[in-house]
Structure formats: C-alpha cells, structure tokens
Amino acid sequence: MHSKASLVLGIAIMAVSAAVVVMALDWPWKAKLFPLIIGIPVFCMAAAEVAWGLLDPAARSQAMEFTLSGEAGAGHTGRKTLVAIAWMSGFFAAIVLLGFPIAVPLFVFLYAKLQGREGWGTSLGLSAAVWAFFYGIFDRLLHVPIPAGWIQQWVGLA
C-alpha cells in the first residue's frame, strides 16, 4: 500500500509537472517564468522519487504525519475505504440532485441507519438535529445562498 501509493503519486506528479512545463512554453516570459522555474525541478525530483521507489521498493520514508489504520494490520481496509468513498460520492450526488436542505438530513439518516446500524430514534433524531443546525446557522443566520437541486429545477419546483 505504502509503496504503491507513493508510485501512483510520483507518476501523477511527473505527468502534472510535465504538462505544466509544456503548456507554459507558448506563453510570454512574464507568464511562463514561474511555471518553468518550478515545473522543471519538480519533474526531475518526481522522476528521481519514482526511480528510487522502483529500484528500492523496500525503502520507506516516514513523514511526520499520522499513519492510516489499515497499515496496522486491520482487515478489509480496502473494502472499507471504497465504502467510505462511495458514501462521500453519494452525498455529493445527493447535494447536486436534491440540494443541501434535502440531502443533509437524508444523508445523515441513511448513514446512521445503514452504515452505523443505529436505531430509528437515534437516526431520525440526529438527522433532525443536523438539519436544524444547518438551517439555523447557514440559512437563517448567515443567509448563505443555497440553490435548489437539479431535480427540483427540472420539475419546476424551484
């Protein structure tokens, strides 16, 4: 996991920095000075990092960061990570399609009930509390403009 993630990241940064440099070549010097000064060394360092990873896959570099729990040997980490990504993607889709006012309580309820296996009372109570917080702070107090979802717009409810 450690070396695979590093390799993916290293190759992605190589590709991004190469694109940064190539796209900058056509611009006037004012605009390309900084992209070239940064892009070229980053590409070289990312290439060195990828080569390092390929030649010595066992070598690890510890960042001053927390480590993911999966590395401590917990099982089914990959599947649980995919589940987490699915919940976040689903929440985003719900926000776009239904708008925040509906997506927020719906997501909280479904997550608590299906993922958390909480009881009906707890799930409904939590959903209502989070919705009230969202509505009270962002809508009533701060007047953050919250658009209706695409579905409401399509059916003409917005």
Added chain:
Amino acid sequence: MLDAFLQGLLLVLQWKAFAFMLLGIVLGFWVGLLPGLGGVTTLALMLPFIYSMEPVQGFAFLLGMHSVVATTGDITSVLFGIPGEGTTAATILDGHSMAKKGEAGRALGAALTSSLVGALIGAAALALAIPVVRPLVLAFGSPELFMIAVVGIAFIASLSAQGGRGLIRGFIGGGLGLMVAMIGQDPQAGIARYTFDLLYLWNGLDLVPVVIGIFAIPEIIDLIVRGTSIAGSHAKGRLDQGVMEGVKDTFRHGWLTIRCSLIGTFIGIMPGLGGAVAQWLAYGHATQSARTAEEREGFGKGDVRGVIGPGAANNSKEGGALIPTVAFGVPGSSSMAVLLGGFYLLGLLPGPEMLTTHLAVTFSMVWTIAIANIITVIACFLLLNQLAKVTLVRGQLLVPVILVLVFIGSYTTNGHYGDILVMLLFGAVGYLMVAGGWPRAPFVLGLVLGRIAENYLYISVARYDADWLTRPIVLLLMAMAVGAICYPLVQARRMRTRSGTHA
C-alpha cells in the same frame, strides 16, 4: 506615550465599546469553530455595520471578532481534524493525533494557552514596535520577501519528513503546491493559466476547499475504516485531566512558545505573507526542538510542541500584521486589507496620524487584541472538558456530522459546487500522500505562498535583473535556506554517529 497607552485601555473599557467587542467575540467564536467560514469573509460582511460607530467601537467590534477566530479555529482542528480556519491547519498534525490518543483536552489546553500567550506577545510587539518598525519594513523589498517564501518552503520541506528521500518528497510537495497556486489568471500578463476554459478556475483555487480536502478527507476515511470514536479505545479518564496538563505544557515549553510567537509577529509584519505562512514556519521551528531521532519521529503523531508552536504564531501574527497597516497603510494580510477598509469607513487615515493624533485609538487596538483573547480563552476553558468529550462519541454518529460540516464548509467558500469537487479531488491527493508516507505540510505552504512568491520574483527580476541575488539580506536568507536543508541531514548523521558510539 504612557498616557496614550492607558487612555487606550479606558477607551476599550467604555461600556459601548466593550459591548461591541463582546458581540464581536461571540461572532468570531462561532466563525472560528465552523470550517470554511473564513475570518476574512466575516470581517468583510461586518464592515457595513460599523458605519454608525465611533472609531474605538468599530475597531473593538472588528478586532474583537477577528482576533479570536484563530483561537477557536484550533478547537475544530484538534477535535475533528478539519481546519476551522485556513490558518489553523498546522494544528491538525499533532493536535488531532493527540485527540486520537485520548489527549484532546491536553491538546486543546496547550492550543488555547499558547494562543493567548501568542496574542499577548503580538499585542506587546504592536505597542513596542510602532516607533521603530519603519526601517525594518523598508529594508525588506520584493527580493527579500521572495526569499522569505523560499526559506519557508525549504524549512518545512526539510523538517516534515526524514532522510534524503523525505527531503525530496517535501520539496516535491512544496513544488506541487506552488504549481496548484499557478492555476488562474496570471497577475503579470493576464493569461489564463491551466484553466481549461473553465470560468470557475479563472480566479485560481481557493485555499479553504483544498486545505479541508487534503487534511479532513484522509482522517474521515480513516475514521470510517476504524469504525470507532476519534479517541478509539484510549482511556476516558485522561480527557478530564488533560486540559491543565496542556496549560502546563505551554509554560514547560515557554521559550518555544515565545520564539514561535516572535516568528508569528515577524511574519505578520511582512506584507503579504499572512497567518497561513506563520503557522507552518512555527511548526517547522517546533520540530527543530526535537533533541533525538525518536523525538523527531513523534512529531505528527501527537507531540504537544507541534500544537504549541502554530497556536502561538497564529495569534501573535495579528498584532504584527497591524503594525504596517496602522503605521503605513500597508496591509500585512488579506484580513488587514479588509480592516484597512474599516479605517476609511470610520474616517481614519492610516499613517503618521495614527502614531500621533490618534495614538490612543491605536493603543485601544492593542488592548482589544489582548482583552478579546483573554475573554475567549477563559470562555473556552469553561467549555473545554465538554468539547473534548466529542472525541468519545461513536464514529457512526460523528462521521455524518463531520461530513456535512466538510461539504458545507467547502461549498460556502465561493457558493459553487466546484468547491466541493476541488475538496474531494484534493482529499484523494491527501489520502495518497498519507498512504504513501508523504508530508502534506509543504504542499499547503507551497499553495499559500505560490501567488506571493511569483509576484515578488517577477518584480525582483523585472526591477533588478540578476542583481537582486547579491543583495545582503537576500544572501543571508539564501544561507538560511541552505542551512534549513542541510540541518536535518547533519543532525541525522550526528544522531547516527552518537548511536554508533554508544553501541
């Protein structure tokens, strides 16, 4: 001078000014807690309300609000791993790690106490520096300010990971942040860079969704994977005892707190660098206080010094940033630029008059920063033990609440769904970085410094050609950058030699 100093205190203690300051503190308290809602935005939103106020009341309201935002932002960073403010992201690295070890109370105690000490040192610096700051600010032109950005990245890149490979990864991370900062309309030639014909990207990527994504998403995924509370299986009893321990930690590392406060003040004084830079430099400096390899490895995994450093610098920078704003009308940060608008709305002109005719008003600002922070920290301490218990709430209940905060926090940055997509995209980048053992701090510093560094580099080259490289302060800063890169390598070799000798 002393008369004006005391008069400033009396002005703040007038009931109307004091009431407005309390109102500002309440607003700032909540703005700091909520991720994504920036202190600068709120400051701008509140400007119209000061029209009818007296200058002292207006500043008590605005500064009272602004000076506590970073303090309460630390609470969100520690408890949830979400930066309450862009300027409190560095606190996550060790603060949230402490929360996961069941030491949320201690982390919060340390963050709040160091914030208070930092704020008081920043306010004192403002009071003391007013007569002598002019030569310092004037000595730093574009070349020197560009080199400060370089030193900052070198500093954090070399200190946030270990070994030669860690150094390379730190620099790649910093470079990636600088490249992300290039997205948007180029300030010099007006060319739309890396925008792919998307109007959303023309103004560049906002710091808030990127920082929320890169720090919060990996933590949330980890929380879902673990399926436990934030504190996991760690002992419950430690939360209640931790707060005072955190307070003692700040004074145990008193010299570090003072040094980081001075770093924050200095960065605050320098126009354009801002609080997001100060916290990372202070964090880098805090990691240097490690005496052994084991101590170094402990940073990022819950070392209290990693909380104290950024906490102190975050609040001390406010006093520092006010110095050029008040003395020259040159705002030290974006929030100070908004505050400058407040000066004009209140009929005051920044500059020499603020140091002569309106000196009492200037000192009232010093007092506002100090009093607002004291009140906030006392209020926070009354709530801390209750707040820290959030880390014991079951993950199944906490995750949906945190996700709602993260999504709304990102969305409110620009009111655009693109902000949520950016947050998710950088969440994926952050997850890969954590999974691969890459440091995230250099990336964020690169992102923060990108536009500033490019601007100063362009001005330096356009104005001085290559001659800017030979300016004395530039050479000194270059030596500091080289020193920052070499120091951890030399230190690691020395530690290895020492271990070999003992073996």
